Amino acid sequence: MNQQLLSRISDRSAVVGIIGQGYVGLPLALVFEEAGFTVRGFDLDPKKVDALNRGESYIRHIGGDRVKASIARGRFVATTDFDQLRECDAILICVPTPLGTHREPDLSYIHNTAKAIAPRLRKGQLVVLESTTYPGTTDEEVLPILETTGLRCPDDFLLAFSPEREDPGNAHFNTKTIPKVVGGVNDASTEAAVALYAAGVDKVVPVSSARVAESSKLLENVFRSINIALVNELKITFDRMGINVWEVIEAAKTKPFGFTPFYPGPGLGGHCIPLDPFYLSWKASEFGMWTRFIELAGEVNTSMPRYVVGKVADALNDAQKSVKGSRILVLGLSYKENIDDDRESPSYELIEYLQDKGAHVDYCDPYFPHARHGRRHSLNLSSVPCDNATFRNYDALLVSTAHAQFKDASLYAGVPLVIDTRNIVKASPAGPVTVVRA
Known part of the structure; x- marks a missing residue:
């Protein structure tokens, strides 16, 4: 046969x-x-x-x-x-x-x-x-x-x-x-x-064996999940110290050996990293093993959307505004840049958390004219235009996805406040009044 x-x-x-x-x-x-x-x-x-x-x-x-x-x-x-x-x-x-x-x-x-x-x-x-x-x-x-x-x-x-x-x-x-x-x-x-x-x-x-093949994929994604959690935790720590984590990463990655750069963000997205490590931790419990690294990484990564919303609230407060009643535009529904894939995207949680706090929230994403109905989210929203005239109508912009379209500095001219989770918006005289790294 x-x-x-x-x-x-x-x-x-x-x-x-x-x-x-x-x-x-x-x-x-x-x-x-x-x-x-x-x-x-x-x-x-x-x-x-x-x-x-x-x-x-x-x-x-x-x-x-x-x-x-x-x-x-x-x-x-x-x-x-x-x-x-x-x-x-x-x-x-x-x-x-x-x-x-x-x-x-x-x-x-x-x-x-x-x-x-x-x-x-x-x-x-x-x-x-x-x-x-x-x-x-x-x-x-x-x-x-x-x-x-x-x-x-x-x-x-x-x-x-x-x-x-x-x-x-x-x-x-x-x-x-x-x-x-x-x-x-x-x-x-x-x-x-x-x-x-x-x-x-x-x-x-x-x-x-099939078991080795199954385990290899989990190892790949556990590795990424843990390292992303590490850099997310360091982002929060360095922020308290007044240190720019993005500059720290750029400096560290000049080392030609023994270091792999990972980057912080507003939470985990995609079809693998937010989910797969928990398959291993669940199975490990059958053998009396507790995968503490996986669970801790999951705790850090799943907390990031709430941390980002807290940064939005603080930034608005500094501008003498409250989240409730503010008009906030979330840039990006995709879980990563330049693709039309929104599976497990943290943008959905960001939007829902802000709505729960009374904000009027819209989104802009050239890859998603309309927000999809998913297993856990149903926003019933459509994308607003990606232009400066539209952006200036909001009290704050929240950058969730680093789409190439969002890197155009002219988009942010006259925008009062930008909370940037991807380090793509540069403050300039023609740009926003305030850029907050989150």
Whole structure:
């Protein structure tokens, strides 16, 4: 069975199915299509499926021309028909793994997807989970669901884990060039998964098991979460001392070894860092281990929006105004600069906290004409124009995202107060009266 699959991967006759056509699944589908494979992109959202089949991209950094070219070549088709999974030789799972109300892992998307695959599973298929999760999920959660069919791994089908490593908007790395870690639940599964990804991406890194692959992704994100928390805590400390943390970082990063710069902000955003470390801390408790670094970093990072709102209140107070009744404009809904990705963005919390204090809050973001309705937030707001005439109508601007559009100094001429969490606004005679670093 394995040799037949390897042969189909080698000659590009294998059909690759990718479940989830979002920020992870869509670029992965395009990479495999561009490598010569026939690809089926599965999604529950008919609007996404229809857009893709028209050759349109709903993700800004994935150009519509690229989608249109893949559709035109006839090898990529998007569908809501999960029965077509039977036609696929490889099935890659790219679905969300959010946190529950009490920061516990929510594996419902993984469970539901595995249950959707099971009745369509056939001999000779390779299934790969890409969704970030705690060590053991592939073996303990996905495998038993797939084996309810009576098929067994590796005799009848193969199963592996390969963590997604997407970084939307990164101009230096993309799905094809980022090394792909791959670990199977057994050697045969690893071999097949390595062969598949090697046919589409530049470098594959095999590891000894799915658990190691799952753990590697968590280590990457725990590392970032802890270091961001450290620099956020130092920002607050240095602020009390009257020291500019941004200048401190610039000085420290001149050291050519032993230091990696991380930067403070108004809170954590994105699909990984605010969520993934808690998957590991939850799983660790099963083994009687308490991941204090992870919990402390989470405490610091989740407190940042409230800290920033406190800085806004202090700055307005110094200007003899209160938060209540003030007109405040938040610059940026995206969790990072120059992309249309607002998942877990701290901007939503900033807006809601300010509204709770009685402020009249608007936002400006050229990537979001209208604020999306999410799992936790529903603002019912639309973006105001990004121009000086609009900005001057507000008592204070709060910079939450470092979009390139917000770096134009002329935008801030005559603006009375700017609270800048990203260090992009420079005070000048033509600029705002006051710039507060927060």
